[in-house]
Amino acid sequence: MKQIEKFPLGLKGEQIAYNYLSKIEYVLLERNWRFKHKEIDLIMMDGDELVIVEVKTRSSTYFERPQDAVNLKKQRLLIQAANAYVEQKDFSGTIRFDVVSIICNGQITDVEHIQDAFYPMV
Numbered sequence: 001m002k003q004i005e006k007f008p009l010g011l012k013g014e015q016i017a018y019n020y021l022s023k024i025e026y027v028l029l030e031r032n033w034r035f036k037h038k039e040i041d042l043i044m045m046d047g048d049e050l051v052i053v054e055v056k057t058r059s060s061t062y063f064e065r066p067q068d069a070v071n072l073k074k075q076r077l078l079i080q081a082a083n084a085y086v087e088q089k090d091f092s093g094t095i096r097f098d099v100v101s102i103i104c105n106g107q108i109t110d111v112e113h114i115q116d117a118f119y120p121m122v
Helices: 002-023 072-089
Strands: 027-035 038-046 049-058 095-105 108-114
Touching: 002 027, 002 038, 002 049, 002 095, 002 108, 027 072, 038 072, 049 072, 072 095
Parallel strands: 049 095
Antiparallel strands: 027 038, 038 049, 095 108
């Protein structure tokens, strides 16, 4: 039941993130791109840099800040999905991982864009 309640909030957050990033001239390549059981929320270009964007949306920070949910396990999944995307598209440029943290609390929406939120582990 909780999954169903959170789903519209997640979709709203992804749209807010897309609108925000578009305003700063990021170009959308893919939305909700899937590789097996892994998903990338937004794949965008910032100039000539490929940006893998994870969007985390919450209604409050009572339990944790949205960006704190992008833990090591989530980072590994994003890196694996990004590797699959890069291989599939034969992309050979620079790649960056960003997190867009959104808090939607009634009429107030707080957006925090964290560039280079984490780096792939070698």
